[in-house]
Amino acid sequence: MPVLKQLPHRRMEAWKWTDVRRAVQESDPGLLQEATPKISDLEDWDGFKKPYAGPAGDGCRLSMFHTDGTWRISVNEHTDLKKPLEITYAQPGHSSLEVNIDDGHSLILIEHYNCSEKGFSNIDIDIDLGEESELTRIIIHNDDSDHTRLQTSRIFAQNGAKLNQYMLSFGGGMSRLETRLYGEGEGIIAHMNGAYLLSGNRHADLTSFTKLDHPNCLIRQSVKGVVTDKAKGVFQGKFHVERDAQHTDAEMRHDALMLSDRAEIRSKPELEIYADDVACAHGNTIGALDDNALFYMRQRGIPMAQAKALLTEAFVASVFDDMEDDAMKASLMTQISEWLETSYGV
Amino acid sequence: MTNEVKVKDSIDASTVEGVRSLEADKYKYGFDSDIEQEFAPKGLNEDIVRFISAKKEEPEWLLEWRLEAYRRWLTLEEPTWAMVDYPEIDFQDMYYYASPVKKEGPKSLDEVDPEILEIYNKLGISLKEQEVLAGVEGAPKVAVDAVFDSVSVVTTFKDELAKHGVIFCSFSEAVKDHPELVRKYMGSVVPVTDNYYATLNNAVFSDGSFVYIPPGVRCPMELSTYFRMNAQGTGQFERTLIIADKGSYVSYLEGCTAPMRDENQLHAAIVEIIVHDDAEVKYSTVQNWWPGDSEGNGGVYNFVTKRADCRGKNSKVSWTQVETGSAVTWKYPSCILRGDDSQGEFYSIAITNGHQQADTGTKMIHLGKNTKSRVISKGISAGKSNSTYRGLVSAHRKATGARNFTQCDSLLIGNDCGAHTVPYIESDTPTAQFEHEATTSKLSDDQLFYCRQRGLSEEDAVALLVNGFCREVLQELPMEFAVEAQKLVAISLEGSVG
Numbered sequence: 001m002p003v004l005k006q007l008p009h010r011r012m013e014a015w016k017w018t019d020v021r022r023a024v025q026e027s028d029p030g031l032l033q034e035a036t037p038k039i040s041d042l043e044d045w046d047g048f049k050k051p052y053a054g055p056a057g058d059g060c061r062l063s064m065f066h067t068d069g070t071w072r073i074s075v076n077e078h079t080d081l082k083k084p085l086e087i088t089y090a091q092p093g094h095s096s097l098e099v100n101i102d103d104g105h106s107l108i109l110i111e112h113y114n115c116s117e118k119g120f121s122n123i124d125i126d127i128d129l130g131e132e133s134e135l136t137r138i139i140i141h142n143d144d145s146d147h148t149r150l151q152t153s154r155i156f157a158q159n160g161a162k163l164n165q166y167m168l169s170f171g172g173g174m175s176r177l178e179t180r181l182y183g184e185g186e187g188i189i190a191h192m193n194g195a196y197l198l199s200g201n202r203h204a205d206l207t208s209f210t211k212l213d214h215p216n217c218l219i220r221q222s223v224k225g226v227v228t229d230k231a232k233g234v235f236q237g238k239f240h241v242e243r244d245a246q247h248t249d250a251e252m253r254h255d256a257l258m259l260s261d262r263a264e265i266r267s268k269p270e271l272e273i274y275a276d277d278v279a280c281a282h283g284n285t286i287g288a289l290d291d292n293a294l295f296y297m298r299q300r301g302i303p304m305a306q307a308k309a310l311l312t313e314a315f316v317a318s319v320f321d322d323m324e325d326d327a328m329k330a331s332l333m334t335q336i337s338e339w340l341e342t343s344y345g346v
Numbered sequence: 347m348t349n350e351v352k353v354k355d356s357i358d359a360s361t362v363e364g365v366r367s368l369e370a371d372k373y374k375y376g377f378d379s380d381i382e383q384e385f386a387p388k389g390l391n392e393d394i395v396r397f398i399s400a401k402k403e404e405p406e407w408l409l410e411w412r413l414e415a416y417r418r419w420l421t422l423e424e425p426t427w428a429m430v431d432y433p434e435i436d437f438q439d440m441y442y443y444a445s446p447v448k449k450e451g452p453k454s455l456d457e458v459d460p461e462i463l464e465i466y467n468k469l470g471i472s473l474k475e476q477e478v479l480a481g482v483e484g485a486p487k488v489a490v491d492a493v494f495d496s497v498s499v500v501t502t503f504k505d506e507l508a509k510h511g512v513i514f515c516s517f518s519e520a521v522k523d524h525p526e527l528v529r530k531y532m533g534s535v536v537p538v539t540d541n542y543y544a545t546l547n548n549a550v551f552s553d554g555s556f557v558y559i560p561p562g563v564r565c566p567m568e569l570s571t572y573f574r575m576n577a578q579g580t581g582q583f584e585r586t587l588i589i590a591d592k593g594s595y596v597s598y599l600e601g602c603t604a605p606m607r608d609e610n611q612l613h614a615a616i617v618e619i620i621v622h623d624d625a626e627v628k629y630s631t632v633q634n635w636w637p638g639d640s641e642g643n644g645g646v647y648n649f650v651t652k653r654a655d656c657r658g659k660n661s662k663v664s665w666t667q668v669e670t671g672s673a674v675t676w677k678y679p680s681c682i683l684r685g686d687d688s689q690g691e692f693y694s695i696a697i698t699n700g701h702q703q704a705d706t707g708t709k710m711i712h713l714g715k716n717t718k719s720r721v722i723s724k725g726i727s728a729g730k731s732n733s734t735y736r737g738l739v740s741a742h743r744k745a746t747g748a749r750n751f752t753q754c755d756s757l758l759i760g761n762d763c764g765a766h767t768v769p770y771i772e773s774d775t776p777t778a779q780f781e782h783e784a785t786t787s788k789l790s791d792d793q794l795f796y797c798r799q800r801g802l803s804e805e806d807a808v809a810l811l812v813n814g815f816c817r818e819v820l821q822e823l824p825m826e827f828a829v830e831a832q833k834l835v836a837i838s839l840e841g842s843v844g
Contacts, residue, residue, distance in 0.1 A: 013427060243761060258776035261743065267771040269782070272429075276758035276788045284782035286773045 003031055006062055015176075017234045017266040018205040023148050023174040029119035030092025034067040037095050037123075040086040045073045050098075061152070063096040063124040070096035075107045075133075084108040092119030092147070103130035103158075108325070110138045115172075118146035125153035129161035131185065137165040138328060140335070143172030145200055152178045159185030159214075166320055167194035168332050170339060171202035171231065178205075183212040183245070193319040194223045197339050198231035198263075205234035212245040219249070224316050225256035227263035228343055237282070238270040245275050252282040257289060257315060259308075259343075309340040383577050386443035392416060395549055398443050402518050402552075405525065415538050415548030422542045428705040429734045429766055430674045432647065435612060442550045444577035446494055489514055491555040491571045493584055501555075503567065512596075513558040514569055517585055520556035527558055531589055535618040535655040535682070543614040543649040543676075547583045551616070554584035559594035559625070568824060573602040575635070575646065581612035588618070590625035592658065597628040597824055602635055602671070608644040610673060611636075615650045623658030623685065628666070630823050632831055635671035642701030642730075645673025652679035653709075656688035656717075664691040666822045668831040669704055678736065680709035683717035683745075690719040693819040697835060698731030698763070707737035707768075712748035712778065723754040724816050727763035734766040741778035748778040756786040757815055759808065809836040 008014070009021035024031065039047055049069045056064040063070075073085065085107060089095065092115055101107050115121055121143075129135055135155075143149050149172050155163060169177060181190060196204040206223055225233040235254040256265045269282040289311050297307035316336055323329040340346065386397050395416050399409040424435075489503035491514065507514050513524060520528050538548045555571040575582045590596055602613075613635060619627050629652075638645025648671075654663040665679040681690030692708040710719035725733040733756065741748040756765030767784045789811055797807035812835055813820070820828055820835075 246761075256773075258773065258778075260776060263774075263776065265771075265773045267769075269767075269769060269784075271756075271767040271784060271786055272764070273756065273758065273766065273786045274764045276761045276763070278786065278788070280786040282767070282782075282784050284769070284771055284780070286771065286778065286780040288776040288779075 003065075006065070014207070014236070017232075018174065018176050018203070020148060020150065020174060020176070024120050028092075028148070029117065030094070031120045032066060033093045035089060035091040035093030035095045035121060037071065037097070038088040038090065039071065039073075044081060045075070045079050045085060047071065047073045061096070061124045062122055062150075063094040066094040067096055070098050072098045072100070074100045074102070075105045076102040077105070080105045084110050086110045086112070088112040088114070089121060089123055090115055092117065092121050094122045095124075097123070097125045099125070099127045101127070101129050101133040101135060104132045105130065106134040106136075108136045108138070110328075111140070113139070113141040113143060113149060113151060115143050115147050115149070117144055118173075120148045122150040123152070125151070127153060127155045129155060129157040129163065131158045132160040133158075134162040135164070136324070137163070139165070139167040139169075139177065140332070141167070141169040141172070141175065141177060141204070143175060145173055145202055147172040149175040149177075151176070152180070154180045154182065156182050156184055157188045157190070160187045161185065162188070163190040163192070165190070165192045165194075166323060166332070167206065168335065169194070169196040169204045169206065170335075171196060171198040171204035173201075174203045176205040176207060178207040179209075181208070181210045183210070183214060183217050186214040186216050188212070188214075188217045190217075190219050191322070192219070192221045195225070195316045195319050195336075196223075196233050197226045197316065197336065197343075198233055199229045199339075199343050200231060201229070202231045203234070205236070207234070207236040209238045209240070210250070211240040211242070212248055212250075213242045214244060215246045215248070217245065217248050217250070219251070221252045222319050223254045224319050225254070225265065226259065226312055226316060227256065227265060228259035230260075230262040232264040232266070234266045236268045236270070238272065239280055239282075240272045241275050241278055241280060243274045246277045248275065248278040248280065250278070250280045254284045255315070256286045257312060258286065259288070259312075305344040305346045309344045309346050312340055313337065383444050383446055385441045385577065385580070388441055388579070389438040390442055390550065394442055398550055398552065401443060401445075402521075404521060407529070408521060411538070412549050415545050416550075418539045419542070419545040419549055422539070422545055424542050428676050428736070429732060429768075430676060430703040430705050432610070432674050432703075435610075435647065437546075439579075440612065441577065441580040442583070443552060444580045489567055489569050491516060491569075493553055493555070493571060493573045507566070510563055510566055511560040512563060512565055513556065515556055517551075517554040517556050517587065520587070524556070524558070527589065528556070528587070531587060531618065531620050533618075535620060535653045536616050536651050540651060544616055544651040547585060547614050547616045547651070551583045551585045554586045554615070556586075557588040557596065557598065559590045559596045561592040561594060563594045565594070565596040568597050568599055570599040570601070573600070575602075575611055575613065579609065581614065583614050585616040586618070588627060588629070589620045590622060590627045590661075592622045593624045595626045598630070599824060600629070600631045602633055608639070610645060610647055612647045613650070613672075617650070617652040617679075619654035619663060621654060621656045621658060621661040621663055621688075624660045625658060626662040626664075627654065628664045628824075629654070629679070631667040631669075632834065633667065633669045633671050633675070634834060637671045637700060637702050638673040640700050642673070645702070646671065648672035648675045648677060650677040652677065653682065654680070654690070655682045656685050656690065658688070659685045660687045661685050662689040662691075664693070664822070665708065666693040666819065667695070667706075668819070668823070668834060669694065669696040669706060670834045672704070673702060675702075675704040675706050677706045678708055680711065681719060682711045682713065683719065684713045686714040687716045688714055689717065692719075692721045692723070693822045694723045695726070695816045695819045695831075695835070696723070696733050696735075697726045697728075698733045699729045700731060701729070702731040704732070705734040705736055707735045709738040710740070710750055711738070712741040712745040712750070714745060716747040717745055718749045719751075721750070721752040721754070722818050724819055725754070725756040725765050726759065726812060726815070727756070727765045728759040730762045732764040732766070734768060735784075736768040738770040738772070739780055739782070740770075740772040741775050741780070743774040746775055746777045748775065750778075750780045752782040754784045755815070756784075757812070758786065758788050
């Protein structure tokens with residue numbers, strides 16, 4: 001099948017606001033090739049590239065058609081290194097990654113998506129979280145404004161597994177970062193926070209899907225967006241709570257700021273609930289900066305641009321508040337400040 | 347004074363009767379009436395479309411309209427995106443036209459077949475009594491258009507309304523008597539090919555109500571249409587067109603019921619509302635089509651397209667709906683807020699029980715400046731049912747200062763049902779302020795315990811709590827309907843406890 005035909009398009013309900021097929025041209029670098037990720041200290045993690053057992057066919061993930069194997073990282077008693085694993089995707093192309101965290105072990109995974117050239121990238125990631133294991137995942141995305149990026153991760157969590165995810169996206173030409181969390185055990189705790197800051201003609205789509213099959217899970221999700229110029233921000237979130245997932249406590253929030261007349265926000269916070277003894281909520285707000293707060297700050301001598309930057313920074317920063325790694329948090333905040341300075345001309 | 351007491355007596359009596367009938371049967375409107383009727387041949391083709399048009403003695407342009415719609419319908423596909431699941435509908439296996447046999451169109455109530463009047467009596471719509479009470483001071487007046495299967499059998503209070511310049515008649519009469527208004531507005535809110543079921547309706551629509559409120563007139567009474575699906579194997583395809591001219595006001599009520607049958611009957615209606623400058627329309631529905639039996643057999647498929655166009659500045663539309671019936675509901679009453687400062691409201695309670703499925707919600711499309719909308723939706727699922735809120739709120743680039751507040755809450759009673767929320771939010775202007783909240787929960791054990799401790803049975807306690815949950819919506823209903831709706835909330839949940 002021609003690769004363009006394999007790409008999702010706006011007539012598919014889940015892709016109506018992110019029309020990948022229209023954004024990609026056949027000549028785009030990366031469309032038919034494999035990308036090699038840069039993985040820090042690969043050998044320390046028993047990392048290697050595992051060839052596929054058979055050829056790609058119907059129902060296979062897109063990357064499988066264009067790569068000859070999947071990168072595999074294991075965290076177990078020998079490789080629980082208490083240091084972050086960093087993976088950088090800077091080349092256009094397809095890539096596949098599997099991460100396996102054994103029962104009771106933990107990992108800090110930092111993913112960089114920063115391709116500085118026009119092209120197409122598609123990264124498929126599968127993560128297995130063993131019982132009582134813990135994953136802290138930090139995703140930083142800043143592609144070239146002509147780059148199209150798909151990144152889909154599936155996380156399979158067992159009893160008592162814990163996930164902390166922080167995503168910061170500055171977008172690309174068109175991008176979709178999708179997290180699919182499958183709760184396959186009881187008592188899973190997941191915090192999935194994210195922020196997108198978009199300028200120019202950039203597009204970022206932060207989509208998530210959380211399916212819970214077992215009781216006593218706690219999910220907290222908060223995504224904040226800032227769009228200016230002609231940028232377009234998309235948030236799609238869904239909690240799917242099956243009949244047996246009683247006592248689920250799940251909350252989803254999406255708040256977006258629009259800073260220009262030509263910017264666009266699309267949002268779809270969805271709930272699909274089959275269990276009766278649960279508390280599930282979602283909230284969504286879209287608006288501009290508070291005029292009163294701006295006036296107050298200007299009255300105290302803060303220039304307009306700086307006042308806007310300060311308010312925006314405070315708005316976005318909250319999603320990274322509970323990050324444990326202070327250095328990492330500072331690094332994210334610096335990137336946000338730099339973006340604000342450029343966008344507001346402070 | 348005495349007259350007022352009389353009226354109150356009658357309301358109380360019907361309430362008492364209603365409650366009594368609850369004990370006997372869950373669905374009190376499920377009786378079958380043996381009325382002599384004539385049908386179009388079964389199935390759907392161009393000849394049937396011509397047959398319906400000829401039966402209604404329609405002008406050529408309307409026949410062409412129907413045929414064009416029919417041809418377009420053949421090219422469309424049935425939508426599958428809603429969270430509802432039902433066996434494929436055989437569109438050739440139903441009657442598209444059924445009407446009570448009549449000699450001449452009745453000029454007044456006295457000429458209406460007494461058997462039909464009796465049916466409406468049984469439904470709690472006493473057409474005759476209403477007319478008689480017309481002279482009684484203080485009696486609540488509601489003008490009723492009674493639509494029985496494919497035709498409107500009678501419209502009450504026409505003359506009194508005419509004195510105020512209000513036109514309230516069946517759609518077929520409007521086509522004959524006010525073709526200029528019908529041609530100007532029909533299809534201007536819901537285009538012929540808007541969606542699969544709307545297109546089908548355009549081809550085979552039978553009857554419905556037509557309302558025109560002239561400039562500056564506040565309609566002196568509530569207008570109401572009562573839809574009754576009676577004949578076996580028929581679909582009902584009515585359309586309603588309401589035009590509120592500048593500065594006018596009307597409150598419109600819609601009720602619907604159908605007999606209990608083990609077949610699935612199709613109801614695909616269109617409601618179009620046009621609101622000009624400074625006018626206001628309040629549209630309330632108590633939808634109580636036969637929902638099917640407890641095993642999920644039979645019931646009405648309710649696939650309805652309702653849309654209001656706030657064309658004028660400062661215009662306002664308010665949709666209030668209580669959805670308790672139908673096996674499958676697919677319905678999104680919407681507002682196009684085109685005029686500057688126009689307002690749209692949507693208050694909804696959707697209650698599903700047994701094997702019912704409801705996918706309902708609204709669209710608020712903000713096009714004009716400083717437009718406001720408010721959405722309050724309460725979904726209650728019990729038994730093995732599923733209820734979905736699906737809504738769109740969008741602001742066009744020019745809709746500066748648009749405001750929306752949406753709140754949708756779902757309540758689950760029992761562990762075999764589902765409650766879902768699918769909101770779409772699209773904003774193209776930074777000055778729009780959109781807020782959306784949704785929660786899903788179950789009835790609190792503490793509250794139930796508290797009620798039971800004070801001597802309420804479990805069922806009464808659930809009904810009380812659910813009524814409290816729905817209060818925001820119920821209080822938007824006109825008085826006569828609010829009583830009815832509160833009873834319905836209790837009926838639909840009967841048997842859900844324990």
